[in-house]
Structure formats: C-alpha cells, structure tokens
Amino acid sequence: MTANTTAGTEAAGGVVHAAGGDAGAPVALRELSRSFGSVRALDGLSLEIAPGEFVALLGPSGCGKTTALRIVAGFETADSGSVTVDTKDVSAVPAAKRDMGMVFQSYSLFPNMSALDNVGFGLRMRQLRAGERSRKAGALLDMVGLSDHAKHYPHQLSGGQQQRVALARALAIEPRVLLLDEPLSALDAKVRLQLREQIRSLQQRLGTTTLFVTHDQEEALSMADRVGVMRDGRLEQVAVPSELYAEPATAFVAEFVGVMNRIPGQLEGADQVSVLGVIAPVHGSTAAGLSRDVDVLVRPETLRIAVQEGGNGIVTDRTFLGSVTRVSVRLSGDVTVKVDRATTEAAEMLPGASVQVSMPVTPVHVTGRR
Amino acid sequence: MAAVADVAAGAQTPATRPATRRRSYPVWRWVILLLAGAYFLIPLYAALRFAGLKAFPDVFKQSGFFSAIGLSLRLALVTTVLTLVLMVPTTVYVHLRLPGIRRVMEGITILPIVIPPIVLIIGVLKVAPSFLLGTPYLLGLVYVILAMPFAYRSLDAGLRAFDLKTMVEASNSLGAGWLVTLWRVVLPNIRASMLSATVLTVALVLGEFTAASLALYVSFPVWIVQFEQNSGPVSVAASLMALFVTWLLLMVIVAVGGRSARRRGGAQVALFTVTRQDFSQTRGEPE
Numbered sequence: 001m002t003a004n005t006t007a008g009t010e011a012a013g014g015v016v017h018a019a020g021g022d023a024g025a026p027v028a029l030r031e032l033s034r035s036f037g038s039v040r041a042l043d044g045l046s047l048e049i050a051p052g053e054f055v056a057l058l059g060p061s062g063c064g065k066t067t068a069l070r071i072v073a074g075f076e077t078a079d080s081g082s083v084t085v086d087t088k089d090v091s092a093v094p095a096a097k098r099d100m101g102m103v104f105q106s107y108s109l110f111p112n113m114s115a116l117d118n119v120g121f122g123l124r125m126r127q128l129r130a131g132e133r134s135r136k137a138g139a140l141l142d143m144v145g146l147s148d149h150a151k152h153y154p155h156q157l158s159g160g161q162q163q164r165v166a167l168a169r170a171l172a173i174e175p176r177v178l179l180l181d182e183p184l185s186a187l188d189a190k191v192r193l194q195l196r197e198q199i200r201s202l203q204q205r206l207g208t209t210t211l212f213v214t215h216d217q218e219e220a221l222s223m224a225d226r227v228g229v230m231r232d233g234r235l236e237q238v239a240v241p242s243e244l245y246a247e248p249a250t251a252f253v254a255e256f257v258g259v260m261n262r263i264p265g266q267l268e269g270a271d272q273v274s275v276l277g278v279i280a281p282v283h284g285s286t287a288a289g290l291s292r293d294v295d296v297l298v299r300p301e302t303l304r305i306a307v308q309e310g311g312n313g314i315v316t317d318r319t320f321l322g323s324v325t326r327v328s329v330r331l332s333g334d335v336t337v338k339v340d341r342a343t344t345e346a347a348e349m350l351p352g353a354s355v356q357v358s359m360p361v362t363p364v365h366v367t368g369r370r
Numbered sequence: 371m372a373a374v375a376d377v378a379a380g381a382q383t384p385a386t387r388p389a390t391r392r393r394s395y396p397v398w399r400w401v402i403l404l405l406a407g408a409y410f411l412i413p414l415y416a417a418l419r420f421a422g423l424k425a426f427p428d429v430f431k432q433s434g435f436f437s438a439i440g441l442s443l444r445l446a447l448v449t450t451v452l453t454l455v456l457m458v459p460t461t462v463y464v465h466l467r468l469p470g471i472r473r474v475m476e477g478i479t480i481l482p483i484v485i486p487p488i489v490l491i492i493g494v495l496k497v498a499p500s501f502l503l504g505t506p507y508l509l510g511l512v513y514v515i516l517a518m519p520f521a522y523r524s525l526d527a528g529l530r531a532f533d534l535k536t537m538v539e540a541s542n543s544l545g546a547g548w549l550v551t552l553w554r555v556v557l558p559n560i561r562a563s564m565l566s567a568t569v570l571t572v573a574l575v576l577g578e579f580t581a582a583s584l585a586l587y588v589s590f591p592v593w594i595v596q597f598e599q600n601s602g603p604v605s606v607a608a609s610l611m612a613l614f615v616t617w618l619l620l621m622v623i624v625a626v627g628g629r630s631a632r633r634r635g636g637a638q639v640a641l642f643t644v645t646r647q648d649f650s651q652t653r654g655e656p657e
Contacts (some may be wrong), residue, residue: 055562075542094542095539096544096545097594098548099439099545100543101544104539106536107533108540110540110541111532111539111559112558121544121554122544125545126545170544173544
C-alpha cells in the first residue's frame, strides 16, 4: 500500500491506497454459467477487469448482473466457468476468505453494533487489536464524513449515512476488489447523487478494483471507467461510457443506453435503410435476419428539426432540460419522436407547430418492427 | 351522560381535545378488557380468599416443597438450554438455506400440541439415551418437544424481523466464518426472540403436570396436586405463589429484553411476536 499525500488521506490514518498503486487486483470472469431451475441466469459471461478499474454491469432486471456479482463474491457457485483474482482461481474459495469488500443494496449494517463497531468488524476478524481497530475504523468513518456518528447505532442513521458506513466497513479490510450491489437504489435522488460522487472519488483515490452492479444507466455511465451491458446472462457490449452511447454494438445496447427513437424504415439491401427520406447505412450486421420493414434507432440529438409549414410532423410537447429542450413530434403513422434542440432555438417550437424532422446520413441501428 | 363526558373532558374545545386518544381506546375495548380481567381475576381472588394469607408462609414448611420446586427449576433450565441449542440453528438454517420448507416446519412444530402427552412420552422413552432412563431429566426431552411450537414461532418471528441473508453475507464478506457470524451477528439480533422462546419454555415447564405425573416424578405442579389432599389452603397458596413467581419471572425477562432492544433499536419482545423498528422509514437524523 502506497502512502497518499493528500490531507484527507493522512486524516484517514494511512488506510488509503494511492490511485494507480498496487491496491487493486486484476479480476477475470471466464465463461461463467449459472442456471436456477430452467432459468439460465448466466450464459457464458466473460469479463476482464484491470487493476484499479471501475467496471459497472448494467442491465434490466433478470439479466444476470447480480448473479455475476454474487459469484465473484462467493455467495453463489457457477455451474461452469471460473473467477480469477490476481491470476489465482478463487472459484472454490469461500466468501469469508476472498478478501473482497461488498456493499449491499439493502441496508446491511449489523443492528447490534455501533457505526464504529460495524466498520471495525472486518478488522476484528483479522485479529487487529482493539486500539488499532478503533483507530482505523475511526479514520475510515472520518473518510466518509461520519466521524461524529461513530457511536450511533444503525437505526439512528439515515439511509445515506448507513450506506456510507457500509462503504467504510467494506473498505476497512483494504480489499483489492470492491463489489457494489446497487448500493444507491434505496436512497432518494439527492443523497444518491452525493454518494455516487463520494464512491467514485474514494475509488479513484484508493485504486481498488471495483465491480458495480446497477440497473440505473445514469449511475453506470457517470461512475464507471467501463460499462458492461448485459442481456439474458450475456454481455452485449463492454465499453467506455462515451463509446457505449455513441457506438452501441447492438440494437439492444442502443435502445437500453440513453434515450432512443424508433422510426419506421425500409431496408434497402443488406446494409442500407430508407428513413425520413434519406438512405442511411446500417451499423454492423444488425440488419441480418430482419424483414424489409424495420424500426430505425436514432438518438434525439441526431435528428434535425425546423419549423416549416406543411412539414412532416406536429409538435405535441416539449421538455426543458436546461441548455437543451426536448421536443416531442408526432410524425405520420402516429409515430412520436423526441428531438433535442438548443433551448435558445426551440422557443418557436410550441405545441401544435408544424415542423420538418430530418436526419443526416449517418450509420444507424435497425431492429425488428414493433 | 354526554354532558357529563363533556364536563369531564374539561375546558378543551373539540379542536384541541386529544381525539387520537379517544379513538385508541373506544368503550368496547374497555368492556372486553373488563370481562377478560374478571374471567381471570375472580378465580384468583376466590383462591386467595380460600387459602387465606396465613397459608402462604406454611408453604415453605411443607415436606417435599423444595425438592419439587428445585426439580421444576432444573427441568426448566435443561429444557430451555436444549430447546435453544436445537431450535436456534435449525430455524436459522431453514431461513437461510431452506426457506421453501418454512410452511412444512410450521406444520411439524405444531404437532406436539395435537398429539396426546402419553404418546409423546412413549415416543421419547423409545428413543431416549439409556443414561437418561430412570432420571427425571428424561422429562426434559418431553418438554423440549412440548415447547417446540412456541420456541419455533418465537424464533421464526425474530428471524423474519431481521434481514438474515444479507447480514450473514455481509459478515462472510468481512471474513467471518459461520460460527463467528452466528455468535456475533445472528444471535445478538434474535436475542429478543430467544428471550421470548425462553419465557414460553420456562412457563410451560413450571406449569406442566401431565407428563411429570405420568412419569411419576414430583415436579412442582405434581406436588401441588398431591399436597392438596393434605391441606387444601396450603396447596392453593402454593399454586398462587407459583403463578405469581412465574409471572414475575416472565415480566423480568421481557423488561430486560425490551430495554436492551429499545436502546439499540432492535426487536421488541412480546410473548408471541417480535417486532423490529422499520429502518427504511424511521431515520434518526437527516443527511
């Protein structure tokens, strides 16, 4: 563990790793499969996580992301495949011996222990003497801004405070892998945002390899170095957030990440599609196996819009999003699309206005007509 | 009457009157409470009148009293320990690993209530280890079975009020093995339900007559019945004392468990239920 030079780190009593140091371990999930009865929760999942990297697994309910995390933690056993940490296969190592910190979705503090004792629990299991344990636990509570609450019991803490104590508790054992199982989902929006920033900041300071499971794309995209989008027990794509958004590998990823319009179009051969009066190239092989009538997936910021008498759409609604206003337009065929426009330019696009919606010739994803 | 009630309510206007208190204790509840109280208290009062206060000191002078109460207390201790040692790990295991059979367990654990005591005694005699045969501690095995419905329900209620799976996994992830997790995490958080199970078990053993009588051991209830033939008033005084001491014991256990639980925000003990504060709704402090 390398000493960090920040004041905050010194206050934390030397428990903090330096980012980029030897704090995090490389983790590899190889061909993990797991079934529950007839339900295949994981179907050959593979993922490599670099030391100190923050990877989020994102996906809808039932996609297998939590199962994957629980297999890494040692709470579930894979039917096949392996988990390696630091190149060592830990598949047969019990959870108690994996040295992984974990923060759970539900409040998991031990109700019979104070915040200080909760944080010190893992240190106690590692035979640290009471004085050292208390000093270190106190430093970690300080690190998450709760040193004043050391003697409080869980029922005396708010939800956000409990999750911060849980984070301190998970970090107290100086894990080389940190596992986060939707730790923010039970919190209200404001607290969630604060804790999201705190987790990311701590992870970067400590350099702990982190696997984060969430169904909230905003959380995943804003916190993680890389995001893996899961579907039906498999990874659809693993990429940095910007790539995931701008260059989704599949129609599922395109539609799952961010806001996406579905506009009816017709395939023109295997690699082109006719939509909104233009012929656009089809991204990758997404058109394979589809009939001629397809839905074209286009982001709101990709579409163009202009007020035009006798245009192809009517404005039905608009939502102010700060610098951008999202304009809802009903096209012919009762198709509604969302178009983002700079707020300064959207003033005249009032509900009922006739507009012309068009799109540039740019590669698009297509999917079966809904 | 309404006018009298208004006067009794004092100068408070309808707007300031504590309406919630009135709603909490409607008249019919008082009527039921009075009827139930009369049902229980009138026989006790009659017994007290029959025994007379002078009979109470005489209880301690009677032959066999101390050996009978001593046997009952020893049996209560043995039964409680055996019950907890058997039922706590079983209930925890069922909750953690076999949640699907909880209903089956509820059905199985209710059986001792519907099976006649003589059947239980014969069953226990068939399987009891030989070193227990001929000793009064054999009754302990019978009492463990008789206490099972109450102990299981208490422990089950306690485990339901506690996110056992997450706590165990959190403990494991921090490096604790199963025994440490049970000792440091699970048991402290089901202490209220263990107390409840203890209370019910002790009460059952101190008042159990049939099995002890059939097995020909003079426990306290058996002694009371036997002694009744010598002196009715002393026997009734002994019964009243037993009732009072049992009640006092139960209250002490409940009070101690409740105080500890309140201090730590844990589960509250009631004899047949264990309730825990809802952490998701009551937060001590704002962010």
